[in-house]
Amino acid sequence: MVLPEGFVVPPWYLLVPVIVILGSIIALLWALEPPVTDRTVIAFAPWMMFGATLHVLYKLAAFPPSIEPLFTAPMVYAVTATVAGAVWIVAVFLHVGGLQRTIPRFVGIAGTAFFTVFATGALLLGLETGTIAPFWPVIGVVAAGIVTAVVWLVVSLWVTDIAATTGATGVLVVFGHALDGVTTAIGYDVLAAGEDVPLSLLILEAGEALPTAEYIGAGWLFVLVKVVLAVVILGLFREYVEDRPQQARTVLALVAAVGLGPAVHNTLLFAVG
Template identity: 70%
Template sequence: MVLPEGFALPPWYLLVPILVVLAGTVALLWALEPPVTDRTVLAFAPWMMLGSALHVLYQLSAYPDRFEILFATPTVYLITAIAAGLCWIVAIFLYAGGLQPTIPRFLGVAGTAFFTVFAMVIINAGWSQETFDLFWPVICVVVAGIVTAIAWVALSLWFTDVAATTSYTGALVVFGHAIDGVSTAVGYDVIGVAETVPLSALILEAGESLPTADYIGAGWLFILVKVVLALVILGLFKEFVDEAPRQARILLAGVAAVGLGPGIHNVLLFIAT
């Protein structure tokens, strides 16, 4: 089994319109050719987290039965991508009309507003069910920040050109995978959550088989693998960012989302349950 548990596609009569709208959004953005800078990638971070929040609400059974399949994996991320893409298009036209000083500002503010609303819904759900807890979620974010800082300093010292070229986009990639690794480790070693992604489960099982498992748990190996993989990807993308910065940053944003999305999902789920 390669796909994670809970992976489910909606019926074709829902999936086809979603794919058509997504393709149309991508096509329009391709035609508009908006600039993609480090600020653009950072502006998409709250949208990545929004997808996680929407999926957590699905796991909390917050949606009506007829619509809940739209917020399962992977459809929820397709819908979030459509929303982010449409907001990006609106930001482009507002900037062109002189109504916004920059495109990333509108994109980031809108994403942050949407994420905040749905995150508050999750917090309220946890509070009403008396399962609200901030201790481990805060620990996850703080430790992920420390791990990111250490990894970024190491990258800056030994591979200065890679850190300078990938810049804030690279830092987001490292943080995204750090918080995914840390939250997964906390869930596995401390809270006792079973890992649903087969490949991740294999790494955690490998960590559990090491002599260090009795002292520091099994999750440290997963954190190490995630962060090292992120740094290796940045190294491989260095020349690509130099030659085609727009395309490279878009792909790196996708790499960041693969880490940040699951990581924030774990953190929000810990808060509510």
């Protein structure tokens, strides 16, 4: 099995319109060529979190059955990209028209608003069912922050060129994958949560087979693999960022999303039980 459990292809009458609209938005963005800087990548972080929140709400059965398939995996990524891309286009025109000082500012504020509203909705559903449990999600975020700080300090001291070149984008990549690793470890070792991704499960099972599993659990190996992989990717992208910064940061934003999206999904899902 290669694909994760829960991989759903929605009906054609939902799939086709989303693909057509998303394709049109990508084509328009390609034509507009908005700048992609560190600030742009950070501005899209709330949108990565928003997509994860939509999937949590799907798991909480918060959407009408008629549109539920839009928020399954991987369809929810396309829906999120469509909304975020549309907002990005609006931000470009507002900036060109002199109504916004910067494009990332509008994108970031809009993404934060979307995430806040829908995350609050998920938390309210948890309150209604009496399943709110914030302790481990808070521990996960704090632990991931500490791991990120330590790793970035080491990177800054030992491979300074990587830290200097990738900047805030690099920090987001490391944090996203650190949070994914930590929350997955907490879910596996503490909350007895299942793991849907076959490769992730393989690493967790490898950690469980080690003698250290009896004392510190199996998840530490997954955290280590995620963080090391993030740093290696940043190292491989260093020259690419120097030569083609716009394209490289766009790809690194996607790398960050692959970590931060599932991480926020885990965190919010644990919080609402």
